[in-house]
Amino acid sequence: MPDPTGYPGTPRWVKVSGLLALVLLILFFVVHLSGHGPGAHGHSPQSHMPVREGSTEKETRP
């Protein structure tokens, strides 16, 4: 139905890219909230342990 005010309406490129942006945004939040984002860093418990001078990486890990 045509707009009574004569407004031509929202262009197709806005609708398509808006939908795409919405999907990407949802995907972004799903990835972050599912525990793979910066909120869940997954670092090893010894990540912040001080390393002895001259020790190798192997020696600091169980």
Place this chain on the structure above:
Amino acid sequence: MMSPGLRRLALTAHVASSVGWVGAVAAFLALAVVGLVGREPEKVRGAYLAMAVITWWVILPSSLASLATGIISSVGTKWGLLRHYWVLAKLALTVVATLLLVVHTQPIGQVATLAAERALSSADLPNLRLQLVVDASFALVVLLATTALGVYKPRGMTRYGWEKQREPREPSAVLVS
């Protein structure tokens, strides 16, 4: 409306900051990839330390400058801020990208702090380091999209812009034109 000289100055500042932002994010992405898959410990440490510097001294200032000069340029010209869909889309993308950047300064600082203390192994913050690569790639796509919007300026007026265009001009504006 801005004078032609002021308009060009604002546009120059906007293009410089926006293009600088794209370049800095591309450099950030390269460093994030080196940090994730690099085999030389010193290079990996250097990459994360450089990423923190680039974030604070280049990416963050250029993103804020791009946002501010974009708003000034649009408000001070016939384009307006809310009249055309391409300007509105560019504004929305820039605001979202800037907010996500601010949120990500914390994990970037976390990796850089650890890299400053010692060499990183593949077991250190693996998800976070991967996330930096993914997010930088995402940011680069968004910034290229905003660049394309600025160049192509696809047609389409918002209802607000359309109604503004139909409003009768002020007498002084009619006399000038």
